[in-house]
Amino acid sequence: MTQIFPVILSGGSGSRLWPLSRAMRPKQFLGVTADESLFQLTLQRLQALQAPTGQAWQSPLVVTNEDHRFLVGEQCRSMGVKPAGLLLEPVPRNTAPAIAVAALAAMAQANAQTPNADPVLLVLPSDHLIANPQAFAQSVQVAVQAALDGQLVTFGIVPTHAETGYGYIQAAKGLCAESAVPVARFCEKPNLETA
Numbered sequence: 749m750t751q752i753f754p755v756i757l758s759g760g761s762g763s764r765l766w767p768l769s770r771a772m773r774p775k776q777f778l779g780v781t782a783d784e785s786l787f788q789l790t791l792q793r794l795q796a797l798q799a800p801t802g803q804a805w806q807s808p809l810v811v812t813n814e815d816h817r818f819l820v821g822e823q824c825r826s827m828g829v830k831p832a833g834l835l836l837e838p839v840p841r842n843t844a845p846a847i848a849v850a851a852l853a854a855m856a857q858a859n860a861q862t863p864n865a866d867p868v869l870l871v872l873p874s875d876h877l878i879a880n881p882q883a884f885a886q887s888v889q890v891a892v893q894a895a896l897d898g899q900l901v902t903f904g905i906v907p908t909h910a911e912t913g914y915g916y917i918q919a920a921k922g923l924c925a926e927s928a929v930p931v932a933r934f935c936e937k938p939n940l941e942t943a
Contacts, residue, residue: 749802749803749804750802750804750865751803751804751806751857751868753808753868754806754870755851758776758777758787758812758874759811759813759837759840760776775875776875777816777823780877785823786875786876787819787820787823788826789878790874790876791823792827793872793884794829794872795829796881796885797888798885799892800889800893803892806832806857807830807831808829808832809835810834811849811850813836813840814836814837817834817836821834832853833857835850847869847871850869851869854867854869855867868895886925887903887925890928891903893928904917911943915934915935916934916943917931917934918933918935919931
């Protein structure tokens with residue numbers, strides 16, 4: 749049985765939403781569109797997910813910084829979630845190191861239960877707004893199956909306008925809701941003409 753570890757990245761400074769978002773209370777811990785914070789909405793989406801047959805969802809690993817550990821703890825408690833681990837960043841180092849530390853923690857926890865386990869990670873930024881949680885849950889089901897088949901999976905959305913502040917994923921073929929689609933290339937924060 750493969751263990752699936754959700755990893756919630758919540759160490760960001762939330763500078764794009766200033767002045768509402770501040771260093772000690774960044775946007776992921778604010779109720780931007782609902783009473784719950786974006787972090788709590790991420791926890792809520794996890795509670796609605798179903799594991800594929802023969803797989804088991806684990807409690808989430810949360811990566812945050814030292815300053816926000818109590819916010820994370822309080823917001824997890826209010827949602828009835830006990831994280832599998834709280835991984836504290838002494839200094840911000842961006843996404844890749846946070847995922848690497850979470851992968852090591854997931855492997856250690858999985859191997860404590862089953863030697864030579866190879867867990868699957870579902871990495872979730874905590875500051876995303878997802879308007880259609882049912883479509884997200886369906887996409888996660890497809891992604892988990894692709895990951896179990898040995899694929900590295902990324903999620904994307906179809907842009908509604910050109911944006912230079914985000915990266916673009918070019919699909920190798922037409923999108924399909926029932927299966928993962930290969931990536932042809934990724935364009936990191938393009939100029940306006942490319943976007």
